[in-house]
Amino acid sequence: MQHKIKIVEEINHCRLEILSEGASSDPVRIAQCVRKTLEGHSDNAHVKLLLENMENHQLGSNNLLELTFTDDPDFILGFFEVPYNPDAFLEAAFVEAIAIPQNVLDIVPESEALPVLLHCCSDGFKNPLSVAIFAENFRDAEVKPYHKAYYLIEKFVDRFKSYTRPAIEAAWSPTAFPDVITADDDLLTRASAIWVHLHEYYHRTGYLPLPEHLKEKSSRNGAGAEELRVDILSILALLDLHANDPVLRASIQYILAERLIRYPLQAPPKENYDARSSVALFEYLQRHGVIGRKGGRFYFVGGYARLGEALRSILVKITALEYRISQSPADDRKKKLSFLLPDLAKNNNRWELLS
Structure with missing residues (x-):
């Protein structure tokens, strides 16, 4: 848990540095900042993949979206574009799913919603309008039927x-x-x-x-x-x-x-x-x-x-x-x-x- 919290803190530091420089559309500068800030956390699968993306100056985050849903649904990391949240950029969140009572699951076993509690998140996800994180919010996402919406309860x-x-x-x-x-x-x-x-x-x-x-x-x-x-x-x-x-x-x-x-x-x-x-x-x-x-x-x-x-x-x-x-x-x-x-x-x- 503490490792993921530290990664979120480092991501937030990096995003603030990039935004303060007005470099949010400069993939070379972004890659430099990400490598400098996160290379010590490459044992985390999300960070490792982000660093690989940065080698190619790739801001598209579809592979990071897939990693969340296939490997570690409690961790979200990537570059985001959200029409109603202009603060969204390079973001991360460490979350915990909220259990649905069995008597509700008996009538509705599956839902496209994934209600979660936030252990921590970067500043872009703190925008009051950002009450959910959808797969299509990941930059260059290829949305699949199994991608659920994270609701920040x-x-x-x-x-x-x-x-x-x-x-x-x-x-x-x-x-x-x-x-x-x-x-x-x-x-x-x-x-x-x-x-x-x-x-x-x-x-x-x-x-x-x-x-x-x-x-x-x-x-x-x-x-x-x-x-x-x-x-x-x-x-x-x-x-x-x-x-x-x-x-x-x-x-x-x-x-x-x-x-x-x-x-x-x-x-x-x-x-x-x-x-x-x-x-x-x-x-x-x-x-x-x-x-x-x-x-x-x-x-x-x-x-x-x-x-x-x-x-x-x-x-x-x-x-x-x-x-x-x-x-x-x-x-x-x-x-x-x-x-x-x-x-x-x-x-x-x-x-x-x-x-």
């Missing part, structure tokens, strides 16, 4: 504690999210891991699964509807399972709170598809009497039993629509999918009024 927990929990405390009844409002970091970590495990799995189900139908779901409304669909599927799966299991009960509340509350706190619905899904879900539940307000605080009328019925109703609508759309010409699907969220919200697609 501490960042999910931090977001919940920074945005969602204060919003619950300020505006919701204590009965609405009783388990997560008092949950410690360990329980929030386990709930987050279950969320991403189920979330990524359900993206690949249905009549228009991802990634095959990503283009059709690429509008803000289409993407928001897809995010809402998979989280509803996750919540319903856990509702069917939980049988007073405290971790699953907390996971249900956690997923619901994140989908229903957090996203509009971080981005306006006019600009953000996740925030639109939150608005649409809230408006639907309130319009159908599932969310009520008493004493200035929101609560779930009829508790989670009635909430589950309402979520099943939404899922039926989404599933029926996706089936009909799947039978229509591909060129028409994106437009048709864009009507779902405004219909749930009954807002005539005027998201700026709800931002």
Whole structure:
């Protein structure tokens, strides 16, 4: 463990030196720095391969990506390009996988998500927007079906504690999210891991699964509807399972709170598809009497039993629509999918009024 931590520290030193010199596009200078900094760690397979790449001034990191997935999934090293994270460059991370409970694995044995805890990482991965590391983020990656997405779960927990929990405390009844409002970091970590495990799995189900139908779901409304669909599927799966299991009960509340509350706190619905899904879900539940307000605080009328019925109703609508759309010409699907969220919200697609 200490050896890998030291390698991450050395990588961070090297990346800072290169960036401070403005040499991030100079493969010769990068190679010099990497060799000088890391040659004493060549007994590590990742470092050895990186040094070999540097001999050819190669910044492409597909072979390092493969090494992570075939040899040492707890260690990530390479050059990265991430559109939403301009800090990403030469990065490294030492992680530990989070176990998914067996009762969840019984219904979803495999997922494209790999939830992890960070033992340490270089500065580029510390960017708040970097909540996951995808195979396509490695420079010149050749993405394969077995490449999973690393989800950095501490960042999910931090977001919940920074945005969602204060919003619950300020505006919701204590009965609405009783388990997560008092949950410690360990329980929030386990709930987050279950969320991403189920979330990524359900993206690949249905009549228009991802990634095959990503283009059709690429509008803000289409993407928001897809995010809402998979989280509803996750919540319903856990509702069917939980049988007073405290971790699953907390996971249900956690997923619901994140989908229903957090996203509009971080981005306006006019600009953000996740925030639109939150608005649409809230408006639907309130319009159908599932969310009520008493004493200035929101609560779930009829508790989670009635909430589950309402979520099943939404899922039926989404599933029926996706089936009909799947039978229509591909060129028409994106437009048709864009009507779902405004219909749930009954807002005539005027998201700026709800931002």
